[in-house]
Amino acid sequence: MYACKFYIKIPRKNKNYFITSRRLTQVRWSRYNAQYLEPEVNRELLQKSWDELSEEEKAEQELKAVRPIKAAPSNVTSSVFSDPMISKFTNMMMRDGNKVLARSLMAQTLEAIKRKQLEKYHQAPEHEKDKIECNPYVIFHEALKNCQPVIGLCSITRGGKTYQVPVPLTDNRKRFLAMKWLITECRENKHRRTLMPEKLSQELLQAFHNEGAIIKKKHVLHKMAESNRAYAHFRWW
Amino acid sequence: MREGARPVLGGPRGNMAAGRPSPVPPSPALPRRPHVLVPRPSRPSSRSAALRLIYTTSVVQRKNVAAAGPEKYTEAFIKKQIEEFNLGKRHLGNMMGEDPETFTQEDIDKAIAYLFPSGLFDQRARPMMKHPTEIFPEKRKIQWGEDGRPFHFLFYTGKQSYYSLMHETYGMLLNVQEYQDQMSAQDFTPEKEKKNLPGSRWLTKMELEEMLLEKLSDHDYSRFIQLLQKMVALPYGTNEEKYMQKFSKEIAAQLQKVVIDPLQYDERGVAFSTAEGRRKTARATVVVYDNGSGKITVNGVDVLHYFPVLQDREQLLFPFQFLDRLEKHDMICTVSGGGRSAQAGAIRLASAKALRSFVTEKEVEFMRQAGLLTVDPRLRERKKPGQEGARRKFTWKKR
Numbered sequence: 229m230y231a232c233k234f235y236i237k238i239p240r241k242n243k244n245y246f247i248t249s250r251r252l253t254q255v256r257w258s259r260y261n262a263q264y265l266e267p268e269v270n271r272e273l274l275q276k277s278w279d280e281l282s283e284e285e286k287a288e289q290e291l292k293a294v295r296p297i298k299a300a301p302s303n304v305t306s307s308v309f310s311d312p313m314i315s316k317f318t319n320m321m322m323r324d325g326n327k328v329l330a331r332s333l334m335a336q337t338l339e340a341i342k343r344k345q346l347e348k349y350h351q352a353p354e355h356e357k358d359k360i361e362c363n364p365y366v367i368f369h370e371a372l373k374n375c376q377p378v379i380g381l382c383s384i385t386r387g388g389k390t391y392q393v394p395v396p397l398t399d400n401r402k403r404f405l406a407m408k409w410l411i412t413e414c415r416e417n418k419h420r421r422t423l424m425p426e427k428l429s430q431e432l433l434q435a436f437h438n439e440g441a442i443i444k445k446k447h448v449l450h451k452m453a454e455s456n457r458a459y460a461h462f463r464w465w
Numbered sequence: 466m467r468e469g470a471r472p473v474l475g476g477p478r479g480n481m482a483a484g485r486p487s488p489v490p491p492s493p494a495l496p497r498r499p500h501v502l503v504p505r506p507s508r509p510s511s512r513s514a515a516l517r518l519i520y521t522t523s524v525v526q527r528k529n530v531a532a533a534g535p536e537k538y539t540e541a542f543i544k545k546q547i548e549e550f551n552l553g554k555r556h557l558g559n560m561m562g563e564d565p566e567t568f569t570q571e572d573i574d575k576a577i578a579y580l581f582p583s584g585l586f587d588q589r590a591r592p593m594m595k596h597p598t599e600i601f602p603e604k605r606k607i608q609w610g611e612d613g614r615p616f617h618f619l620f621y622t623g624k625q626s627y628y629s630l631m632h633e634t635y636g637m638l639l640n641v642q643e644y645q646d647q648m649s650a651q652d653f654t655p656e657k658e659k660k661n662l663p664g665s666r667w668l669t670k671m672e673l674e675e676m677l678l679e680k681l682s683d684h685d686y687s688r689f690i691q692l693l694q695k696m697v698a699l700p701y702g703t704n705e706e707k708y709m710q711k712f713s714k715e716i717a718a719q720l721q722k723v724v725i726d727p728l729q730y731d732e733r734g735v736a737f738s739t740a741e742g743r744r745k746t747a748r749a750t751v752v753v754y755d756n757g758s759g760k761i762t763v764n765g766v767d768v769l770h771y772f773p774v775l776q777d778r779e780q781l782l783f784p785f786q787f788l789d790r791l792e793k794h795d796m797i798c799t800v801s802g803g804g805r806s807a808q809a810g811a812i813r814l815a816s817a818k819a820l821r822s823f824v825t826e827k828e829v830e831f832m833r834q835a836g837l838l839t840v841d842p843r844l845r846e847r848k849k850p851g852q853e854g855a856r857r858k859f860t861w862k863k864r
Binding site: 260275294296298302303306331 | 664716717718719720774775776779780782783786787806809810814830831833834835836837839840841842843844
């Protein structure tokens with residue numbers, strides 16, 4: 229880390245730089261130099277013809293032709309089965325670097341969701357069959373979206389007292405909180421003999437229908453933020 | 466007054482001020498005996514101070530070597546070096562039995578390497594014979610005249626080339642703005658002509674320093690680049706295209722830098738292509754055959770046995786799936802070193818490189834933009850002393 233006197237953190241593409249009043253100071257270093265751009269694995273985007281692109285995309289394409297590109301990470305493929313959100317969730321579930329176990333748990337969870345939904349589907353009467361969602365990926369995304377809080381709390385100390393100030397959250401932060409709550413809920417509040425996939429699938433299905441412990445946690449957070457509305461002016465960013 | 470009566474402190478500096486060619490710059494180790502003229506303390510009766518010649522040693526008249534600044538070479542010195550070099554080149558040509566007329570720099574390098582073999586690792590420390598312009602870095606000539614007055618009006622800023630460059634560029638900017646005002650007064654709409662920004666880049670700080678023969682700070686450099694960018698962004702900025710071309714360089718497209726091997730054919734007439742790949746410590750060699758059925762063999766063993774983990778097999782199939790050639794090729798790989806994931810990554814890179822020979826240029830560019838053709842440079846970060854791991858610190862204990 230480099231020390232700098234005073235700094236403004238500007239969220240731009242190069243997140244590793246703090247801009248001081250005078251010069252750029254490197255905070256975290258990477259094996260790639262600053263010229264390298266992120267890879268684009270999605271095949272459909274690459275096969276768009278030149279005329280369909282907007283102005284920004286054209287400029288981006290021109291830049292990509294000239295700059296070197298980083299290597300694709302090893303958990304990413306161009307197949308339809310690789311989903312960035314599922315990969316992120318698997319990584320968060322992983323313990324001690326045991327990716328094999330985490331991935332198998334995730335696969336079992338999705339299988340469990342599918343089985344439960346299929347059971348419901350076969351037992352439901354004809355006119356209700358359309359409403360039952362059987363795709364586990366859709367259920368996962370929907371459940372995660374329902375779990376995301378809209379506003380969060382931040383501790384700010386003023387005059388010796390620490391206040392909980394309501395603060396808007398970025399997309400990344402929302403997704404992270406939703407996933408974190410899901411995982412901690414499934415690890416702690418379950419019977420000793422239930423396995424993780426089973427508990428996770430239960431929680432995901434509940435969250436999909438806007439019920440369950442995690443949705444409750446989200447509502448509690450929203451209520452706290454609403455009650456602390458008076459301190460909102462403490463926020464300076 | 467005689468010329469010699471003028472007080473002169475040191476030999477070389479006095480010579481340079483007069484513009485006369487100086488001798489080879491003297492090393493500080495050798496004791497010199499400069500002529501020093503010192504006004505003798507006059508007797509109270511005589512009014513004019515009588516100047517007498519006094520010889521002293523360099524011990525008393527030691528020049529502050531550090532304060533003098535970097536060594537400056539005169540033009541005459543460089544010329545002499547060039548003459549000596551050309552003469553020496555012809556002698557060397559004669560010695561080696563070659564024709565002195567057609568003795569190129571490469572021949573010189575080979576001859577020197579033969580005559581003075583050196584085992585030193587640093588190439589710059591080995592004996593070399595190159596044209597003096599390559600050896601003596603281009604230094605600034607003396608910036609002041611005989612009377613001591615500097616030539617340039619910005620000399621006393623300390624960074625005269627930089628400030629004069631900024632001054633000139635700002636003048637251009639004002640011209641462009643004036644032109645723009647004139648045009649808008651006549652109600653002409655400016656045409657937006659965009660300069661091909663990705664295809665060219667501004668000079669780097671090092672290149673600008675070389676151009677100006679002056680040291681720059683990061684701040685100075687960034688200010689100059691900001692000024693250029695401002696000028697380009699203006700509607701009629703392209704008026705000063707010629708001036709700005711001095712400070713920009715073309716970048717060739719990344720694709721053109723790599724040479725793709727042509728396909729080879731084996732005894733059966735089947736096309737194949739070989740390539741190598743690496744990731745961390747793993748090294749892989751891959752042969753991709755055409756007219757195949759999607760069979761992959763790794764180190765003589767089927768892929769399902771060698772890579773039981775799904776993620777590794779996905780990585781192996783990634784280049785084929787990306788190009789829609791999943792069941793059209795056979796692959797035989799040999800891999801060693803690294804771990805499970807590193808070996809998979811190495812084979813992935815090797816197979817992507819091998820597939821370049823089968824595929825059009827546009828698809829190669831797509832592969833490059835997907836990150837399949839870049840060597841992954843990430844390595845395990847070392848553990849640091851005073852910490853438990855690479856990043857993890859020891860538990861903080863209050864006492």
